Amino acid sequence: MDASVAMYVAQGIHGLAYGMILFLVASGLTLIFGMMGVLNLAHAAFFMLSAYFGYQMLAWTGSFWLALLVAPVLTAVFGILMERFLLKKVHAFGHMGELILTVGVSLIVLDGVKAVWGTESLPLKMPPILEGLVQIGGMQYPIYRLFIIAMALMLLAILSLVLYKTRLGMVVRAAVSDAEMVNALGINVPLVFMCVFGVGTWMAGVAGVAIAPILTVFPGLADQMGMDAFVVVVVGGFGSLGGAFLVSIIGGLISSYGVQFLSQYAAVLMFVFMAVALAIKPMGLFGERE
Amino acid sequence: MKTMKRLLAVTIFLSLMGLLLASAVPAEEMKPKATFDFNKFPDMSDFDPNQPVEPGGDTIKIAIVASFSGPAAAVGEIYYACVAWAAHTINKQGGLMVDGKKKMVQVFKADGQSKPDVTKKVTERMILQENVDFLWGTNGSHLQKVINQVADKYKKISVNAASLSDELQEGQDFSRYSFMTTFSTEQIGRTAAYYYGQVRKKEKKFYILCQDYLFGHSMAEAFKKGIKEYYPEAEIVGEDYHKLFLTDFAPYLTKIKASGAEVVYTGDWIPDAANLLKQARQMGITLPFVDIFMNEPRFLVEVGIEGTKGLVNIGQYGIGNPAFRNEEQIKYHKAWQNARTKWKAPYDTVLYTHPSGNIGAYITSVYWLLSVVERAASTDPDKIIKVWEDDVYQGPSGNVYKMRACDHKQIGLLTVQEYVPPEEQKQSYNIPPYYWFKDCSNAGPVHEVPIEKNLPKADPTLCK
Known part of the structure; x- marks a missing residue:
């Protein structure tokens, strides 16, 4: 492959890989908002918390795979506890109460990780099997980034299947549409919502562990991803999984090709895209007017 | 015409020589006026940043204005270990004779949270409530600028040991109360x-x-x-x-x-x-x-x-190879390493293995400040400025630093x-x-x- 073509192809794959990480974080956020109407500002903090759990699991067991399996589950447990004992109580008071509560939880999580793990950057090593490079059309590309793309696509497929092709998914969608009616049918709606919240935080947890080998685990991790994920959810349309997916990919590609062609504006291109998209479709690309 | 050409050539040659001479730093200019005294270096085995010994009474007060919370909290802890180490060294020697009295060195943590407004607030609190003599910082030129401004307003000495932007000591930002004890961009x-x-x-x-x-x-x-x-x-x-x-x-x-x-x-x-x-x-x-x-x-x-x-x-800390050129330097290095075996989080990581590199530079900046205080025999800012301007100090690594009088920037071998x-x-x-x-x-x-x-x-x- 010609060197300049290889460079553009590589930038495209970088965009996809970053887009997939964005999707993993943003999907949980949009899922929770779409299903429950809760804007969870602690979402990025859960993403960071999972990276710390992953670091700890790896330190204890030496297994990245166990860390990838257990840390998101632990994070989901925290998410469920938050929904069950905190969010549920303020839900009746509207969005303002939820916003304040989730900001408070994110601050507690931030101080909690500092108290437990300190403030230094911690390493989370990728498994040896995912280290190194692979040849793609005469170009070398890191295996780990391809793994991230594959994993995110797999999760999207599973999530879509469950939501749109199973009875469980049907119940969730019905509960979102008319909670009272579903409750009257004998289905435990609060339990359904709690599970949705758990799945949303679990997705953030998966993203936290997945990205940790590329970055370092430190208390600023939440800030690093939080804003980009929020942009994805807003532009994709609150609650739209498809919207989140599409905008994540576009965001990733804007990020990498922006560096290539408009380097000095790379940091703001995503926000320019947001402004343009919202000017055309104020509810987001796939958002629906209530 | 020929004479004119010769005259021109001589003029150019002399100008170039003049420029060269002006840019060179004569050896006598870098002759240390004070040196880190290994002979006075005490037993430091009891030093523990987790459990600092806080001297009471009338003390020489240094406030570390830095991030002790937020994502950059680790930076504040590094600064604290360094400043506290240097203070402990002096305190174990019995303190410094200042204004006719022996005084110990007391260190304060002032958490600026990496925010300019908070930095301003805590710096003022340190001066007005804690009555500190010296401000020492910090992680970020924008924050150091705030510290320098507050120092200038209250006529206190500000030591910039970690912000590298040259602009901090230039133009309207320059303050005679601010001293840059770090290399610059x-x-x-x-x-x-x-x-x-x-x-x-x-x-x-x-x-x-x-x-x-x-x-x-x-x-x-x-x-x-x-x-x-x-x-x-x-x-x-x-x-x-x-x-x-x-x-x-x-x-x-x-x-x-x-x-x-x-x-x-x-x-x-x-x-x-x-x-x-x-x-x-x-x-x-x-x-x-x-x-x-x-x-x-x-x-x-x-x-x-x-x-x-x-x-x-x-x-900026060390000199060429080898790093250890005499027994005293080895003893000093080992003293840190022996002491740190007892330290607990956040000071128990590999980052604190050696008292060199950035850690060495931070410690040296405090030793230099305290050496100036000792020679000025006062914490009075004007007396400090008088001694520190054009001062030349040799730190524990053997590197020699000069404080350029005109803009209070550190000059030294890198x-x-x-x-x-x-x-x-x-x-x-x-x-x-x-x-x-x-x-x-x-x-x-x-x-x-x-x-x-x-x-x-x-x-x-x-x-x-």
């Missing part, structure tokens, strides 16, 4: 260029990748200036500035790879420095990085020996360290176990860049 950029152009003379294609704010741009400008001065045949093949705390460096690294660069010059600090290096090595990019902050052992260990081989680090695997580090770390770190590359060959080649920028309105 200008020195770093020119030192890097000098090393590649006048010492190494191999690589010719450089890529600049820095953070997109004042410090990053100052670092880049200094390097470009240095390249023009010391290595005109070299080429800057690319130049990029990325946002702070960037997640994905892959697009930049792909550009760098395609540019044909042989060296990447960066001013990035942690976590960006760590992520940049990690992601480069994960992508199979083995180019050397020349930098000042890519020396944090925790992430160097993570990247491993091979991945860190060939890095080039610019330092080093360029080439990172090599542990088995080759003996040339630098010449005491057992003969390596700085077992699991990563670190300083091997160390080149000294003379003072006259790395002088900090001089504001012509201040330094005439």
Whole structure:
């Protein structure tokens, strides 16, 4: 492959890989908002918390795979506890109460990780099997980034299947549409919502562990991803999984090709895209007017 | 006509000689007026930053204005360990004779949370409530600027040991109460260029990748200036500035790879420095990085020996090889290492292994301040300024620093360290176990860049 073509192809794959990480974080956020109407500002903090759990699991067991399996589950447990004992109580008071509560939880999580793990950057090593490079059309590309793309696509497929092709998914969608009616049918709606919240935080947890080998685990991790994920959810349309997916990919590609062609504006291109998209479709690309 | 030409030639020659002489620093100018006294160095085995001994009564008060919370909290803790170590050294010696009384040194933590408004508030509180004599900081030029402004307002001495922007001591930002005891962006950029152009003379294609704010741009400008001065045949093949705390460096690294660069010059600090290096090595990019902050052992260990081989680090603490030139230096080094075996979190990490590098520089800045206090026999700012201006101090590493009177910037020899695997580090770390770190590359060959080649920028309105 010609060197300049290889460079553009590589930038495209970088965009996809970053887009997939964005999707993993943003999907949980949009899922929770779409299903429950809760804007969870602690979402990025859960993403960071999972990276710390992953670091700890790896330190204890030496297994990245166990860390990838257990840390998101632990994070989901925290998410469920938050929904069950905190969010549920303020839900009746509207969005303002939820916003304040989730900001408070994110601050507690931030101080909690500092108290437990300190403030230094911690390493989370990728498994040896995912280290190194692979040849793609005469170009070398890191295996780990391809793994991230594959994993995110797999999760999207599973999530879509469950939501749109199973009875469980049907119940969730019905509960979102008319909670009272579903409750009257004998289905435990609060339990359904709690599970949705758990799945949303679990997705953030998966993203936290997945990205940790590329970055370092430190208390600023939440800030690093939080804003980009929020942009994805807003532009994709609150609650739209498809919207989140599409905008994540576009965001990733804007990020990498922006560096290539408009380097000095790379940091703001995503926000320019947001402004343009919202000017055309104020509810987001796939958002629906209530 | 011939006479005119000769006259012109002589004039040009004399002008050039004059310029050369003016830029050179005569040896007697760098003759230390005070030296770190190893003979007075006490038993430091009881020093523990987790359980500091706080002296009471009338004390010499130093406030560390830094981030002790938020993402940069680790930085504040590093500063604290360093300042407290130096204070403990003096206190174990019985304190300093100040204003006719023996006084101990007391250290305060002032948490600026990395925010300018909070920094201003806590700095004022330190002065007005705690009555501190000296302000010591900090992580970020924008924050140091605030500290300097408050110091100027209340006529207190501010010591800048960690913010590298030359602009802090220039133009309207200059305050006679502020002293910069760290190297500056200008020195770093020119030192890097000098090393590649006048010492190494191999690589010719450089890529600049820095953070997109004042410090990053100052670092880049200094390097470009240095390249023009010391290595005109070299080429800057690319130049990029990325946002702070960037997640994905892959697009930049792909550009760098395609540019044909042989060296990447960066001013990035942690976590960006760590992520940049990690992601480069994960992508199979083995180019050397020349930098000042890519020396944090925790992430160097993570990247491993091979991945860190060939890095080039610019330092201000030490001198050339070997690092230890006498028994006193070894004793001093061991005293730190023995003491730290008892330290608990957050001071129990590999970062605190050696009292050298950035840690060494921070400690030296406090020793220098306290040496000035001792010689001024007072904490009165005017007396301190009088002693410190044009003062020359030799720290524990043997490096000699001068405080330029016109703009209060530190002048000193800088080093360029080439990172090599542990088995080759003996040339630098010449005491057992003969390596700085077992699991990563670190300083091997160390080149000294003379003072006259790395002088900090001089504001012509201040330094005439």
